[in-house]
Amino acid sequence: MHADDRAYKPLNWMSPPCWLVEESADEAHALWVVTNKTGEQLRITIDEIEHDSSHELGVDPGLIKDGVEAHLQELLAEHVETLGPGYTLVRREYPTAIGPVDLLCRDADGGTVAVEIKRRGEIDGVEQLTRYLELLNRDPLLAPVSGVFAAQQIKPQAKTLATDRGIRCLVLDYDALRGTESNEFRLF
Template sequence: MRLVIATCSVDYDGRLSAHLPLATRLLMVKADGSVLVHSDGGSYKPLNWMSPPCAMAELAPREHEVELGVTAVWQVQHTRSEDRLRVLIHDVLHDSSHALGVDPGLVKDGVEAHLQKLLAEHIHTLGSGYTLVRREYMTAIGPVDILCKDPGGASVAVEIKRRGDIDGVEQLTRYLELMNRDPHLAPVTGVFAAQEIKPQARTLALDRGIRCVTLDYDELKGIDNSEHRLF
């Protein structure tokens, strides 16, 4: 992984356009080719990014860019679309590379892991006509618990928690933003599934167009429990 702290501006062009004005930011270049732009706030979510497959080139700035103080240009081009990220670097405060090795992945809580397995085996729990694509669908920022198709054949990303809170909704939102940039998957909708979903998390999810599903652990195991239902 390469970590660069630099004063820079960033432009994203493609299916959407976005501009980040000049400021000091953290630029991350991962071994999988992804490039992420972070600020010193906003928790784990990058301000902008390019997910693989993509190619990054470091270019000399154009004449008018030199006049504005630009010393280097990162141009990141997605290889399957016209999406392009262009980072104009003015000053570099830090530049280092670190070999992190192979990550063993997230070790889930036993109940969450079992919920994921059970829901994948009984994907119709989400509704009639749903079909499983795969568990642990890998993205550039981590695995989505379940990727499935709705009755119309559209992609659905499912994030599973034992207790669903706002952080879980934010996590799923990040996955959806990334996956919807992939023309082979888009449009992708989201399902936030948990044994218990906090009211604030449900409100945030619904506001972002994410469906909430309350899972009954006993029911998924085949035990009839009339006290809990799937909503």
Template sequence: MRLVIARCTVDYDGRLTAHLPSALRLLLVKADGSVSVHADDRAYKPLNWMSPPCWLTEEPRASGAAGAPESRWTVRNKADETLTITLEEIQHDSTHELGVDPGLVKDGVEAHLQELLAAHVTTLGEGWSLVRREYPTAIGPVDLLCRDDSGGSVAVEIKRRGEIDGVEQLTRYLELLNRDPLLAPVSGVFAAQQIKPQARTLATDRGIRCVTLDYETLRGAEVDEFRLF
């Protein structure tokens, strides 16, 4: 991960246009290629960002160009959207190797939900089948990788409470999985006992289906498997 603290302006050009005037900000460039721009507020949410797959081109200041910016970053994705970051003054620039993250350790309820849904994957649709639990990716395991009734690949992320960060997590998985020609196209399902309205809105905007899980019903299905009559 590369961390840069710089006074900069930011311009986005894509489905709409946006401009951030000059201010001191934190720029994050992650190993997955994503670039995000942060202020010293808004919790984890960036002011602007570009998700992978995207490509960063850095143009350094021309030698002897007094008063010119330190550098200009142009980030472009496959949809030809661009994020242009003009760095006027760099106060910090460092790179750190974080290694592969083991992923979020789920609590007992989430772990059991994953186990139950894997055993009863037709809860998500008739004719569905399980490919694998904890399907590995470079940024952590996908809870469930399934096939729908038409044979299409589906990545399922399971939460006890569905929030925006869970949708973002599934989005990153989908971006990676869709690079695999043996799996693509891969659709997504965000499954939780409760899904917050903001998370549902974001998921819908990204073409991710939301499913509300009934824990007691799934547990009842598990019990029914062991009944003789």
């Protein structure tokens, strides 16, 4: 509940979980009782109803997120040439003993490349790719394996660490991978 003149600061609130029961105070007033798990109550008396309506909105589709890592991985696998000319996809979710590598590819020279994909590239993603590279380079059929750390945004510390470890960084443009035009203002 907020004051009319100070809407930013609540006057009262109920911590979840809580539930609402509508009771009738009398014929002219309605009473809502909000109760929390400890039995505390917030009692709201409604003196006048200005408008009351309901609308059928249909089935709730739930939250549908766009641009998550799985989408980036799928799009980059479809457009593997984004990694460089001559790149080919070996497999998505390449299994290792410590977890799957997002993409395993071959570069134009036939070399093996492990690609780790993140929405936001941070140090922990570089560490994860480093562990994959150490493991994959033990396999004589794959070695030598190089790494690409691909993300929509890469923090400077992560880029420095990746570069220091010989891992190439690639900033991904989600809209370009999807083939849609960005809605950002442009000069040209």
